Amino acid sequence: MIETHAHIYSDDYAEDRQQMLDRAWAAGIKQIWMPNCDHTTIPGMMDLAAQYPGRCLPMIGLHPTYVKEDFENELQIVEEWLGKYKFIAIGEIGMDLFWDKTFQSQQKEAFLFQCALARKHNLWIDIHCRSAFWETVELIEKFADAKLTGIFHCFTGTLDEAQKAIELGFKLGIGGVATFKNGGLDKVIPFVDLEHLVLETDSPYLAPTPFRGKRNEVAHIALVAQRVADLKHMSKEEVIAQTTKTALKLLQ
Template identity: 80%
Template sequence: MIETHAHIYSDDYINDRTEMMDRAWAAGIEQIWMPNCDHTTIEGMMQLRDQYPDRCLPMIGLHPCYVKDDFENELQIIESWLNKDTFIAIGEIGMDLFWDKTFRAQQEEAFLCQCGLARKHNLWIDIHSRNAFQETIALIERFGDPQLHGIFHCFTGTLEEAKQAIELGFKLGIGGVATFKNGGLDQVIPFIALEDIVLETDSPYLAPVPYRGKRNEVAYIDLVAQKVADLRHTSKEHVITETSKTAKSLLSR
């Protein structure tokens, strides 16, 4: 399996990170893709990249919840890293209008700037979109580059929204919400192509049932794979094979 989105550098794992990683490998995880938040998370992320080369793969980007008036300074740091090291994607980036709309204009500008960095460096983007799906779609359309592609991480939208994202060339990151009783993804996952799905946990957040409300970890992605399989009336092995193939296609474009 490929875990396409996990904050394994988080302080939530400060006391048992090695054991958590061992559980991930034992669960059959081939790679863990690490999204960045801002300049404060880069060092820990790159240390894990160095500790687990070819298994922990870093992205670089400014998370919308970390966008403030000084976002341009953060983007300069990101570009400096892009010029001296290797990353698989620009992420996580996007729009978040759930917690605070104070910096909405800055979020929009930061997103468009980072889309530009993705195209400049021939990378895909990892999108965080919370209470802002149509706003994010509008920005992608405004950017107007058909080569822009990537993942709508932690997708929790409707079937219509899923089709919008797929039509624009994006994959859907499916995580623990798929296991929630009222998560809504039972109305989406059976009706889209498996090749448009990748698996994630968003650890340490959004743990799947039966761990909901507790700290999430990468090994729990197995529960997500099983739920996707159940909803599609297929085997977990088939889901793992196809979603891993889709994930790897992002690295090879």
Template identity: 75%
Template sequence: MIETHAHIYSEEYNDDRPAMLERAWKAGIEQIWMPNCDHATIDGMMKLAEAFPGKCLPMIGLHPVYVKNDFEKELQIMEDWLSRAEFIAIGEIGMDLYWDVTFREQQEKAFLYQCGLARRHDLWIDIHSRNAFWEVVKLIEDFADPELKGIFHCFTGTLEEVKKAIELGFKLGIGGVATFKNGGLDKVLPHIGLEHLVLETDSPYLAPVPFRGKRNEAAYIELVAQRVGDLTQTSKEEVVAVTTRNALQLLKSADHGL
């Protein structure tokens, strides 16, 4: 399995990170993709990438929740890192209109700038779009580069949104919400081909049932795979095989071939 989105550098793992990672490897996870948040998360992320080469793979980007008035300074830090280290994607980037809309304009500018970084460096993008799916879609369409590809991380949308994301050439990141009783994905996933999906946990957030409300971890991706299988009337093994292939195609598109 490939875990396409986990904040394993989070301080929530400071007491048991080695054990948490060992559980992930034992669960059959071959790679953990690490999205960045802002300048403060880079060092911890890069230490893990160095300690587990080929297994813990870093992205670089400015998360929309961390976009403030100084966002241009943060973007410069991201760009500097791109010139001196290897990353698999620009992420996580996007818009978040759930917590605060104060910096909406800055979020839009930061997203478009980072889309430009992705294209200049032949990378894909990992999108956070909480309460902002159509706003992000408009920005992608305004950016108007058909080669821009990536993942709508933590996808919980409607079939109409599924259709649009696929039309744009993006994969859908499915995580613990798929196991929630009122998560809504039970009405959507049966109508989506596995070729459009990748698996994630968004650890330490959004733990799947039966761990909902507790700290999430990468090993729980097994529960997500099983739930996707149940909803699509497919075996867990087939879900793992297809979503892993989808994830590897993204890496190949970024010319990393890992």
């Protein structure tokens, strides 16, 4: 399995990070893709990338909820890192209007700037989109560029939104919300071809049932795979094989 989105550098794992990773490897995880948040998360992320080359793969980007007055300085740091390391993607980037709309215009500017970086460096983008799906789509469409692709991470939208994301050339990152009783993805996943889905946990957040409300970890991705399999009336092995294939295509 490919874990396409996990913050394994988080302080939530300060006491047992190695044991958490050992459980992930034992569960059959081939790679863990690590999204960045801002300059403070880069050191821990890069330490893991160095410790597990080819297995813990870093992205670089400025998370929308970390966009503040100093966002231009943060973007400069992102650009500097792109000049000295080969990242797998620009992420996580996007729009988040759930908690606070104070920096909405700055979030837009940061997103467009990072999309331009993705095109410049021939990288895909990992999108964080909360309460801002159509605003994010509008920004993507400004590029009108079929080469701009990636993942709508932690996708929890409607079938119409799923179809729009796919139309734009993006994959849907499916995580723990798929296992929630009222998560809504039971009305989406059965109607979306498996080739458009990838698996994630967003660890340490959004733990799947029966661990909901507790710290999430990468090994729990097996529960997500099983839920997708159940919704699509196919085997877990089929889900793992196809989602892994889909994820690896993004690295080509």
